[in-house]
Amino acid sequence: MSNPMITVVTPTYNRAYTLENSYNSLRKQTCKSFVWMIIDDGSKDETESLVGEWIKQETDFKIIYLKKENGGKASALNLSFNRVYTDYYVCLDSDDTFTSNAIDIAIKRLDEIKYDKKYCGILALRTKPNGQVLGGKQIPSEVKDITLSDLTNKYEIKSELICFYKTHMVMKYRFPEIDGEKFISPAYLEHRIGKDYKYLASRESYCICEYLPDGLTRNKIEVIIKNPKGYTLVIREAFEVSTNFIIKSKHCVMYIAGCILSGDKECIRNSPNKKMTTLYYPLGWIAYKIRFGAIASKIQ
Numbered sequence: 315m316s317n318p319m320i321t322v323v324t325p326t327y328n329r330a331y332t333l334e335n336s337y338n339s340l341r342k343q344t345c346k347s348f349v350w351m352i353i354d355d356g357s358k359d360e361t362e363s364l365v366g367e368w369i370k371q372e373t374d375f376k377i378i379y380l381k382k383e384n385g386g387k388a389s390a391l392n393l394s395f396n397r398v399y400t401d402y403y404v405c406l407d408s409d410d411t412f413t414s415n416a417i418d419i420a421i422k423r424l425d426e427i428k429y430d431k432k433y434c435g436i437l438a439l440r441t442k443p444n445g446q447v448l449g450g451k452q453i454p455s456e457v458k459d460i461t462l463s464d465l466t467n468k469y470e471i472k473s474e475l476i477c478f479y480k481t482h483m484v485m486k487y488r489f490p491e492i493d494g495e496k497f498i499s500p501a502y503l504e505h506r507i508g509k510d511y512k513y514l515a516s517r518e519s520y521c522i523c524e525y526l527p528d529g530l531t532r533n534k535i536e537v538i539i540k541n542p543k544g545y546t547l548v549i550r551e552a553f554e555v556s557t558n559f560i561i562k563s564k565h566c567v568m569y570i571a572g573c574i575l576s577g578d579k580e581c582i583r584n585s586p587n588k589k590m591t592t593l594y595y596p597l598g599w600i601a602y603k604i605r606f607g608a609i610a611s612k613i614q
Contacts, residue, residue, distance in 0.1 A: 318376065319347040319401045319421050320478070326408035327355040330364050339411035339571035340375065341524075349376045353394055356384030364400060372604035386496030387545070388489035395485050395525020401428075402435070404478045405500070409524065411442060416520040420478045428480070432459075440523040441472070447591035448523060449473035460515040461508035467558040476521040477504065483511060491503050492549060497537055498544030505551035508550035519577070531569050539575065539606055547574030554586035566590050575606050 322340065326333055333352075340350055345369055354361055363383060369377045382393060391405060403425050406412060420436065427433040449472045453460065457469070465471045477500075485505055538545045549569045556562035559570040568592060573581035585591035591598075 315368050317347075318349045318400050318592070320402040320404060320417060320424075321349045321351050321394075321398045321481070322406050322412075322417075323353065323391065323394040323403065324408050324455045325355055325387045325394075325400070325405070325562060326357065327354045327362060328359045328361070329356045329385065329408040330357070330359045330361040332409050333361065333364065333410050336406055336408060336454060339414075340436075341372075342414045343412065343417045344415045344509045344517060345421060346374045348417050349378060349400060350399065351380070351394055353390040354379065355386065355390045356380040356382060384496070385491065386498075388498045388502075389496075391489050392488050398481050401479045401481055402478055403484055404476070407523075411522045413519050413522065419516075419518050420520060422516075423516055424478055424480065431460040432512050433480075433514050434507050434511035434514055436476050436479055436484040437462075437465075437518045438516040438518060438520050440474040440521045441519045443522055444614060447521060448474060451472065453517055454506045455514045455517065459512040459538065460505040461555075462510060463508055463552075463555040464612065466552070467556055467561055469530075470561075474523055475500075475504065477513065478520075483507075490544070491539075492543045495541040495544050497541040500543075500549055502548045505548070505555055506556065535605070538572075541576075542576035546576050546578060550584070550586065561598055562587075563590075563594065566594045570595055571605060572604035574599060574602040577607045592602065 324333070324336055352365055365377065365379045371378060380393065380397070380533070382390065402421065404420065425435045439449070439452065441447050451471050451473070453465070453471065454469060462475070484507070487506055489498055489503060492498070546569065549565055549572050553562065553565035553569045556565050566587065570581060570583065578584070582588055582591050
C-alpha cells in the first residue's frame, strides 16, 4: 500500500445497501495502487459501521473514511480536493463499480500524459452491465484530444462520463456550494476544466453504471427543481462553450427556463450571449412551463 498512485473518491449518502458493490469491485482490481476515500455526506443508515469493518479487515489498499454534515455531492467532492495526496484522482459513485482492470489501465494512460501540460487527465464513457456504452455511441477511434463541449457539439454524444484527473490540475477548481441546494452536476466542473485543458480520449471500459430507483439521474427533473440555481449554472456553462448552433440554441432556451425556475431576475445580464437570450426568451418561458411548471408547483 506504499505510495499509491490514485485516489478513488466515493461520495455517499444512505447507500450502505449498494456501497458494498463498489467496494467489491475495488477488491477485484488487478492493480492495487490506490486509496479509497469515502466521503459520507451525513448518512443515517449503517454506512459508518459497515465501512469501519472494512477498514479493520482490508490489507490490500488504504480506506479513508470522512463523515460530514449533509450538504450534497458537490460539497463532498470539494472536501475531497483538500485531502488527496496521490498523483491522480477519480470519483466513483456509490452506485457504480469499476471493471477489474480499470485502475491498471487508467494509471498507464495517465502516465502517458503525465508531463504534457495540455492534458488534465483522461475521459471515457461509462458502460452498462452488458458492456455497451451509455447512450449507445462511442467516442470515434480517431479522436485523441477531447473536451465535454467537443463530445456534445462535434460528436453529438450524450452519455455519462468517467474522468481520471491529474490531482494538481483538478485541485484548481471547486464546485459552487449554494445555500438551500444539495446538487450540481459534475458537468459544471468538466466544462470549467475544458476551457483550460484537454482530456485524453479513452475508449476502454472503466466504470459500470446502473441507475437505481433513488438515483440522481433517474430522478433528474425532480433534482433540477429542487436545485434550480445549480442547474442554471451548469446549463450556462454548456451554453457558453457550445459551438454547434442547434445545441447552443437548446442550451440558451434551457438556460432561460432555469433562470425562471430559480427566480433569477438577471437572466439576460448574466447570459454569455445576451442577444440570443433576449431573442429566445419567449421560447425559454414556454420550455419552463412545459418541462418544469406543473411538477414545480407540486414540489414547491
